[in-house]
Amino acid sequence: MSAASTQVDSPSAQIIDGKAIADRIRKEIATEVKALQEKYGKVPGLAVVLVGTKGDSATYVRMKRKACADLGIQSFSTDLPGDVSEEDLLKVVADYNANEEVHGILVQLPLPKHIDEQRILDAISLEKDVDGFHPANIGALAMRGRTPLFTSCTPKGCLELLKRSGVAISGKRAVVLGRSNIVGMPVAHLLQGEDATVTVVHSRTPDAQAICAEADILVAAIGRAEMVRGDWIKPGAAVIDVGTNPVPDASKKSGYRLVGDVAFSEAKERAGFITPVPGGVGPMTITMLLSNTVDGARRAFEKAAAAQ
C-alpha cells in the first residue's frame, strides 16, 4: 500500500455559525420582551449614545438601534458631535441614569481622545451598565462566588457560542490571545468561571505560538489580521476568533474585506470548531447587548413591583 493511500485526512472543522445562533437567541429575547410587556405593561428600553461620525461606530450604533426595533425594545438615541465636551456627555449619561424608561445605557466606544473614557463609563449607573464595563461589574466577574449584574457583550457571546455548539469547557486548557478590558480580560475570567485552566497570551508573551498550540479552546482577540496560523492550532481545538481587521480588497465596493485574528482557511483544517469572520462572534455582540437590556429591565420591573 502506498504512503498516499494510507494517509488519513483530518476532517475540516465544524463552522460555528454565529449569525444563525444569534438569530435563534434574538427570537428567545423577543418572546421575553412580550412576556415582560404582558406581565408589567412596560417594555425594556436601551439608550445608545454616539459621539462623532466615525464610520464603524456609526454602523454599529445603527445596527443596535435597528435590533431594538426588531425585538420590541424601546430605543433612545443621542448623537453628539465629535468635539462635544466631557461635561456635556456626562450630562447625557446622568439624564439617562434618571430616566425610568431606560434600563440600559451604552456609550459607543472608542470615544474621541479629549474625553476620559473611564470617567464616562464610571458615570453609568451600575444597574444600567449593559456593556458590563463598570469597574464594579468587572470586579464581580473576577471574584469567585460573585455574579456581576451585567457581563460584557462580546465575551458573553463567545461563551454562548461555545456552549450552544456543545464544546466542553470544564477541565479544558483555554488560551486567550489578547488582554483588552473589552474582550481578553473578561473572557479569561468567564472561562475560568466555567472551570477551564486559562492562560492569557499578549504582545509581550514569548513564544505565543507554543502556548496557543496547547489550547483546547483558543480565543483570539489581539486585533492583528491572521496572526494565528494553522500550525498554532491544536488538532480538534475550538477556535473563537474575535478579530475584525479590515484588509484592502479592490474587488469589494468598500475597498476592503474583514478578516479575523486567525488565518481561517489554514486553521479550519486542524480545529474541531471554528468561528468565521464575519458571521461568527460579531453578530453575538449586539445580541448579548439586547439580552443584557432585557435582564436589566426585568430586575427593574421586579423591584418596582415589590416596592408597591
Ligand SMILES: Nc1nc2c(c(=O)[nH]1)N[C@@H](CN(C=O)c1ccc(C(=O)N[C@@H](CCC(=O)O)C(=O)O)cc1)CN2
Ligand atoms: N460600547 C461598546 N463599544 C464597542 C463595543 C461594545 O461591545 N460596546 N464593541 C465593538 C464594536 N461592536 C459593537 O459595538 C460590534 C462589532 C462587530 C459587530 C458585528 O456584527 N460584526 C459583523 C461584521 C459587520 C460588518 O460587516 O462590518 C461580523 O463580525 O460578522 C457588531 C458590533 C467596539 N465598540
